[in-house]
Amino acid sequence: MERSNGAWSPPRAFHMFCIRHIESNFLRKFKAPYLQKLVVNIGYSRTVREFEVRYQRLRERGEAYTDWLNRIPREQYALAFDGGYRWGHMTTNLVECINSVLKGARNLPVTALVKATFYRLNELFTRKRAEAEARINAGHVFSDVVTSKLHANRLASGNIQVSCFDRQNEVFEVDRIPCRHVFACCANQRLDWQVYVHDVYKMDQVRRVYRARFRPLGNPTTWPAYNGPRFIPNPFLRRLGKGRPRTTRFLNEMDTRMLRRPRRCTLCGAEGHSRGRCRQHGRANASGEH
Known part of the structure; x- marks a missing residue:
């Protein structure tokens, strides 16, 4: 980034932090999972x-948290102070939305995984491109994705940020989000709404996202020969045919269950098991039946 000659510096790019990683670092520091939601809500404050209000609520729990x-x-982490440059996205990785498209393909063998990824993304881009073309031909301005997200975040009702409003002097100032208030103000003053709405919300920009074309995979027999190193599978990683599958995901401090205290039996008071698996549980039942 330092050798990019300003390509990753304002106004071309802005450095923001992912709220999930801030939450992760907070849990690693304080081991307080009951406060992680409050920290996330502070970042989402518009x-x-x-x-x-939320910052003061966290400070009442302890000044060490706010320090x-x-x-x-x-x-770099709160929507109320980001200047609108992160467009409401609070996480770093925007391709997380593709997880739902590829759900169920991650446990497939390598060849099937590549094919499933190819065909599912191909179907997604084809469908989204057709929807964008249809809405442009119908005269719509904004995408369904942006519109649904606006309604989901209630930006068009209670959380819209209005900096200045004076009906008598006909002065108003709203953000760059295409809400109904912008069109109402522009219609009242006979102004061009396109000047006040950013291009990122327009349908032609959405169409450019899904304009990529997918080349067919072709028959594997026509692929070039592979001369690289050969990999030997680990037999211990073979998926078991019976029983509950063992998770392969790496756990971190975001897994709040790992931060809890060990399970304690309510019958004998020992740690490591529950009441149902306690040895004294069988004795108690036997004595009760007797």
Whole structure:
């Protein structure tokens, strides 16, 4: 990034933090899973007042929490101070939305995994491109994705951020999100709405996202010969045919279950098992039946 000659610097790019990683670092530091939701809500605060209310709520739990949060610039993790440059996205990896498309393909063999990924993404891009073309031909301006997200976040109702509003002097100021208030103000003042709405929300931009074409995979017999190293599968990683499959995901501090105390039996008071698997449970039943 330092050798990019300013290509990754403002105004071309802005450095923001992923709220999930902030939550992860907070759990690693304090081991307080009951506060992780509050920290995330602080980052999602869209107004300064909402941010201050949640920030004060966290401070009442302990100043050590807010002191740690103060080390992070507010404009890099909170929507209320980001200047609108992250467009409401609070996570770093925007391709997380593809997880639902590839669900069920991650445990397939390599060849089947490649084919499933190819055909599922091909179907997704074909369908989205057709929807964008249809909406453009119908005269629609914005995409269904953006519209649904606006309604989901309630941006068109209660959480819209209005900086200035004066009906008498006909002065108003709203953000760059294409809500109904922008069109109402533009219609009242006979202004061109395209000046006040960013191009990222327009359907032609959505169409450009899905304009990529997929080349067929072809018959595997026509693929070039592979002369690289040969890999030998690990027999211990073979998936068992019976029983519950063993998870292969690496656990971290986001798994709050690992932060809890060991399971304690309510019958004998020992750790490591529950009441149903306690040895004294069978004795108690036997004595009760007797």
